[in-house]
Amino acid sequence: MGMDLVELWQSKDPRKLCWKVYGVLEDGCCQVYDKFLELAQIEADRKRAGNLLQKIQHIAFNEDGPNLYTKDSKVCHEAIAGTGIYRLRKDQLRLYFFYDRDHVVICSLLLEKRKDKLSDAEEDRLIKIKQNYERTTHRFNIVKNKDYRRG
Known part of the structure; x- marks a missing residue:
């Protein structure tokens, strides 16, 4: 059995992406994707959500990926020791996220x-999400974000 993931960041030129960034699909829903959409509808939350999305963009397009932020514990740190x-x-x-050696970031x-x-x-x-990912590594179904919620 595999794991279903939704692309959280795409590029018109995928060769420019250094890291692939996904959200986890559980029971047909991606909590991270849906929460970002919800926050975008609320003016007071839009800027904060946009700031996190900008960090995801920086991760996706930078060879250092998540390590860009792990040096500043106020911005990013290990959540569960x-x-x-x-x-x-x-x-x-x-x-909350984790990443692997294959330049994949999973936002959980x-x-x-x-x-x-x-x-x-x-x-x-x-x-549990991370353990499931580790058990099913390289056996997942990727849903393009443009196709998420369509069907």
Whole structure:
């Protein structure tokens, strides 16, 4: 069994992409993609969401990828010690992701939180998503973002 992923960043010239950035599809929904769309509809949240999307763009087009931000712990750090699951932050928005040696970034959860501490359920969900990815590496179905929610 494979894992379903949605492209979160595309380029007209895919050769320029250094990293592939995906969101996880669970039960036909991509929480990260849907949350970004929701935030884009709210004027007060649009700028914060745009800032995180800009960071995703920087990751996708830079050879250093996620390491661009891991040096600044206020912006990005390992969210669950020892797991390789990281958190990008802009104000109260938290984007959780992990990455692998094949220049793939998997964005697994986007939350609005006042505190940095994850609940046990959130931690368990993030760990489960990463473990599933590791079990199914290179056996996933990629959904183009233009096709997501169409059918």
